[in-house]
Amino acid sequence: MQIHPLITDSDALADLCARLSAGDFVAVDTEFMRESTYWPDLCLIQIGNAEEAAAVDPKADDIDLAPLLDMLVDNEDVLKVFHAGGQDVEIVYNLTNKTPHPIFDTQIAAMALGLGEQIGYSNLVDALLGHSLDKGARFTDWARRPLDKRQLDYAIGDVTHLAELFPKMLDRLRETGRGAWINAEMERLADPANYANEPSDSWKRVRIQSRKADVLGRLKAIAAWRECEAQDKNLPRGRLLRDEALADIASHPPKNQKALAKIRGLPSSWASNDIGARLMQVVQHAEPLPEDELPSRRNRKPGLGKEGALVADLLKLLLKIRSREIGVASRLIAKADELEQLAAGVREDIRLLDGWRFEEFGRDALDLVEGRVAFAVRDGKLKVTHTEEEDAE
Incomplete structure (x- = not known):
């Protein structure tokens, strides 16, 4: 595989993207910083396939990322390959x-292959390729320039191994x-x-515990205000x-701006400064949440009761057994809230009652809930049996 020097000019990037666009897939990874910002600060983009790979410096003067971005979001003929790519996809979306499409995520694929619930990249590389990755550069401040050879080698390694x-x-x-089995997960x-x-x-x-319209109306208004302020100031919302x-x-609105000083977690300066004044304007003018926006009872966690909770625990045990038997990560088959819904009597809009999930687990889950x-314990191993099988014996 050919490894190119760090790409810092538009012509070199355009040439690379033209070649990569002719292939079937491109491996993609990014390095970014976001500890102190709302928007992730994109510092490096790594791309490659089985023949070549390179790191691209998005901070280089006057570099035009358009050919790269066009390949990622507009070229449907090239499959984009990531590992745990949620944050990388978010950066492209921003x-x-x-979003990149079509997409393939090796962490999701690993779940279908029984390699773990959320296997890390280095563990996946070790398991399938037998390589131990150098983790020495993982705490790099990617925003600082220049980047040395070890840092660049570490970054490019993410896509060279991904391409393999x-x-x-x-x-x-x-x-x-x-x-x-994983098509829907990739589309999601x-x-x-x-x-x-x-x-x-x-x-x-x-x-929030309350489901009152006035409380939720204030919650919606304050949360929207916080989001806009955080975006404008480029600060993490938290x-x-x-x-x-x-x-x-939202639950206990202050009567005036001075009362903000008594709220735990707020700077005392908000009791007298402009940001506190803007917050109070939002609180005082918030409207109750319209009835059609109130959370529906259907979306709330079903009341299980003591017996239902025991059934949910049995479903979790069944899921653990079935996932072990077929060699698939249990999280790919069903989530805890789906099992709790099933135990509570819900039968609609549950993934495990449809498609391959039903064939591999959902049918047995229904049989368990309905007493079949x-x-x-057989030969020292926990087994699942159907009651009619027991009767036949």
Whole structure:
């Protein structure tokens, strides 16, 4: 494989992208910093395939990233390969308002191959390629220039190994017939809706006990205000105002700006400065949440009760057994909240009751809930048996 020097000019990048665009896939990784900012600070982009790879410096003077971004979001003929690519996809979305497509994530594929729930990149490389990665540069400040050879080698290694991993994993998926199992997960990763930071929807991420319309109306208004302030100041939303303080203000609104000084987690200066004044304007003018926006009972966690909780625990045990038997990460098959819904009597809009998940686990899960499955220890191993099998014996 040819490794190019760090790309810092537009012509070299355009030439590389033209060659990569003629291939079937491109491996992609990014290095960024976001500890102290709202928006991730993109510092390096690594791209490559089986023949060549390079690191691109997005901070280079006057470099035009358009050929690279066009290849990622507009070229449907090239498969984009990532590992745990959520944050990489988010960066591309922030730059283009589009997401890479089609997409393949090796961490998701590893789940279908029974290599772990969320296997790390170095562990995956070691398991499939037998290579031990040098982790010495992982704490690099990628925003500082110049980057030395060791740092660049470390960064480019992420895509050179990725380009080697992808064909091997694809072959295994074809051999096991599990390629279709992860299609929906890949599409979900590429869904632009996952990366749109709409201030008006940000309240849905904040945990709060109340379901009163006036409280949720304040929550929505304050959360939207926080999101806009954080974006404008390029500060992490939690650094501006923590979720706990936001929920407290929504539930127990201060009567005036001076009262902000008494709220835990708020700087005392907010009791008299401009940002505190803007917050109070939002609190005082917030409208109750309209009825059609109130969280539906259907979306709430079902009430299990003591017996239902025991059934949910049995479903989790069944899931552990089945995932071990078929060699698939349990998280890919079902999540805890889905098992709790099933135990509570819900039968609609549950993934495990559809498609391959139903064939591999959902049918047995239904049988367990409805009393047709039992657990037994045979030859020192925990087994799942159907009651009619027990009766036949």
